[in-house]
Amino acid sequence: MKFLDRAKIHIKAGDGGNGSASFRREKYIEFGGPNGGDGGRGGDIVFRAVPNVNTLIDYRYKTNFAAQRGENGAGQMRTGKSGDTMILPVPTGTVILSENEEIEYADLNADGMEYRAARGGNGGWGNVHFKSPTNRAPKQANDGLSGDERTIILQLKLIADIGLVGFPNAGKSTLLAAVTAARPKIANYPFTTLNPQLGVMYAHDREFVLVDLPGLIEGAHTGVGLGDRFLGHAERTKMILHIIDGTEEDWSARYKAIRHEMESYGAGLSDKPEIIVINKMDAVEPEIWKERMKKFKRGKKSQIVEISAAGRIGIQELIGTIEREFIKL
Secondary structure: OOOOOEEEEEEEOOOOOOOOOOEOOOOOOOOOOEOOOOOOOOOOEEEEEEOOOOOOOHHHHOOEEEOOOOOOOEOOOEOOOOOOOEEEEEEOOEEEEEOOOOOEEEEEOOOOOEEEEEOOOOOOOOHHHHOEOOEOOOOOOOOOOOOOEEEEEEEEOOOOOEEEEEOOOOOHHHHHHHHOOOOOOOOOOOOOOOOOEEEEEEEOOEEEEEEEOOOOOOOHHHOOOOOOHHHHHHOOOOEEEEEEEOOOOOHHHHHHHHHHHHHHHOOOHHHOOEEEEEEOHHHOOHHHHHHHHHHHHOOOOOEEEEOEOOOOEOHHHHHHHHHHHHHHO
């Protein structure tokens, strides 16, 4: 299924049914009086968070949704049937925003959460409501009210425990494949990962959901490369795994560049607990690796783990470090 984390749609709740202006028509009853029933209420539009779905692709090709109109009232004081509520399923983690994105209406961050985005219109009154001592045979009845109508933005922010960030080709997808059953695309060229990938890592009696984010480059917060739009999926994570390509000469420069992009993005990403993972240790001469590691560790407070995701070296140590760090949260 194609990944889509953003959609713009138009919704229209059902209009209320019209009230009836009818009168009793019975033999031997000369002045039967009014007996028009009320119109039914229009259907609401409700968004519901559902599990096991991680894309908004259903809202790419169909962008207009209208709930059912309430039925008109009828004689013998019969109220029209109310319109059915329209339930629109969205992935858990979907944020519902106004069209200009200045207002956040709802954050459906748990399975089963619901948000009524548009309320159906009330049904109109039948003429029985307008009967009075001075108006014994009212012919007046109300039309139903219009249902709410609006254009909204759906923004998906995946729910995961750990977010993998780093430059393209740092080995994020390879690491995801090494610690989970996920099978992301892996290739020796930049931007292999074009969309976030999820995987579940098991460690003893716990499980952790990891999200592999498309690679960042300097200037991502200004739209360079794939930009920083996918960093929104890291907002809900509890921890960041910062992956650095150990074959690069200046690890600190690469680290600072990604940290700068996270700080520029905001949303508290740079404040999250972090584990720094230096990857591809089997692709560098041991003496060179040791020298670079000694230099990189200076002034770093975060845990640093050396691995080779492709060679499955240091993976268990990394999993153990993740477990210990989570206990501190």
